Each structure stands twice: as C-alpha cells, then as structure tokens.
Amino acid sequence: MGIVRRTLDGMYTVSGVLAGLCLIAILCLIIIQMLARWTGEVFPGAPDYAGYAMAAASFLAFANALNKGSHIRVSIVLNAVGPRARLWLEIWCFAIGAATAWYVSYYSYRMLGFAIKFNDVSQGQDATPLWIPQSAMLVGMIILAIALTDNLLTLLTTGQHRIIRDVTDTQAE
Template identity: 65%
Template sequence: MVKTVRSILDGIYFGAAILAALCLIAILVLIVLQMLARWTGEVFPGAPDYAGYAMAAASFLAFAHALNRGSHIRVSLLLNSVPPKARRIVEIWCFAIGTALVWYFVYFGVRFIYWSWKFNDVSQGPDATPLWIPQSVMLLGAFVFALALTDNLIALFTDGRHRVKNNIVEQSHGE
C-alpha cells in the first residue's frame, strides 16, 4: 500500500515537472512566433500575456519536483551545525511552516479563482482571456507543491528524515 501511494505521489510530481517543461517550450514557441510576426509586419496580439501565463504555470508546476530533487535554495549552515536530534526538530519546524504557508496560499487561491470565474474577470490585453484559466494552472502547481511539502513533513515524522535529495554537486558550485 505504501509503495503504491509513493509511486502515485512521485508520478504526480514528475507529471507536474513535465507540464512545467511543456510550458517552457510554449514560451519558446510564443516568442519565436512573435518574432516572426514582427519580421513579417504582422501583429500577434496577446503573445506576451500568454508567455507570462506560461511562465507562472511553469514556475508553480516545477516547485514540487525541484523540492524533492534538492534544487530549492536551502540555508543549511544551521542544520549542519546542530546535533541530529535538534536537526530533525528544526527540519520539522521548517517543513511545518512551509507546508502551512503553501496550503494557506492554495486555500485563498481557490477562493480567488472562484471570484475571477464568477465575475468573468478577463485580462487587460487584446486577447481578453478569462483569468480563471491561467490562475487554475498556477493553483494546480501550488497544490502539488503543498502535497510535496506535506509528504516530506509526514516522512519526517514517520521515518525521521525528509525525501529531499542532497545535491552535493550543485551545492559545491555555489561555495
């Protein structure tokens, strides 16, 4: 049962990362199409808006996968200087605060999207995109990130360690 849940969660994190990569490809395509339109004297209305939506979506969708791969910036000076028992307490505190904040964001994100949909709020650009659509993709990424933080917090309580991989190679480039 635990292995099934673990594989489902890892699949969700990886799927969100794939969607983030697709958003980055969409940004590239939009920029190239906008360049081609300018060179040919045409106008591609809404391209900067769509690229912005894709950038927000890519960022939020990548958060969970980046967390578990050890790609988020973590200040480990304090964690490395305390004994293992204190380290576990500090990590639980950090993950608890982060988890609470992201779930808070998700809660109010749902309300925000509901009101955008209810009032038919549209973008200010010429494309007049209903704003609940790009906001929903951002909220999906925030939800997956909150799930990943909760997953790591539960792992700290049950196993005594989180699931964030220690990326020594990338850390050594910054020192």
C-alpha cells in the same frame, strides 16, 4: 504504501514535465512573435500568453524542484546543529512550509472562484478569462502543498525527508 508513493512521485514528475512544456510554449511564443514582427504581422496577446506560461511553469515546477533538492535551503544552519536539533529544525521548517502552502492554496482557490464568478478577463488585447492561468497556479500550489506535507509526514515517521541532498548537505556528514 507502495502505490501511494508511486502515485505521489508520478504526480511530482508529471508536474515537472508540464512545467517544462510550459517553458517550451514560451519559447514557441517568442519565436512566433519574432517571425510575426519580421513579416509585418501582429500577434496580439503573445506577451500575455508567455506570462501565463511563465506563471504556470513556475508553480508547476515547485514540487518537483523541492524533491530534487533545487530549492534554496538553510544548509549552513542545518549543518551547524547536531542531529537531534537538525531533526526538530527540519520538522519545524516543513510544518511551516506545508501550512503556508496550504494557506496560499486556499486563497488561490478563492481567487479562482472570484475570477469565475465575476467573469474576470485580462487587461491585454486578448481578454483571456483569468481563471485559465489561475487554474495552473492553483494546481501547482496544491501539488507543492502535498509535497511539503508528504516530506513532513515522511520525516515524522522515518526520521528522513525525501529531498535529494545537494553537495553542501553531503559534505557536512
């Protein structure tokens, strides 16, 4: 079980690092576009590329943010109920979250397939094949679905999820 845990944790960390690199790419694109404007040059497609990087950063960061406790959770409700009800409420939340994430992953996969099949390109000047930014979205969504399923299975087997608790969660205990 140790190698599986290390692999999953490594995947979540790599996903978070890739999201950070996408944010750095956005910064670089903005700086390059500013420099291009100051020098009278044109950098076509820069806003589109920044948008693709923002989407990639968002989706790639989901799983890492989940395990770091950065997602908004219903801590007030969880703290108001007893420990047994809290366990069942968390199981229900993780089950719904995992099912939804897998559902979105499936339809993201289908959307990617249609983009490849029909050679779908962006509407901007760059005419980027849409399967490229959609691939990052799909990868991030699958990693989030895995993270939610991982937390659900851990909760079912050990009674504790793997999310680092934030300050509001620990104050109630």
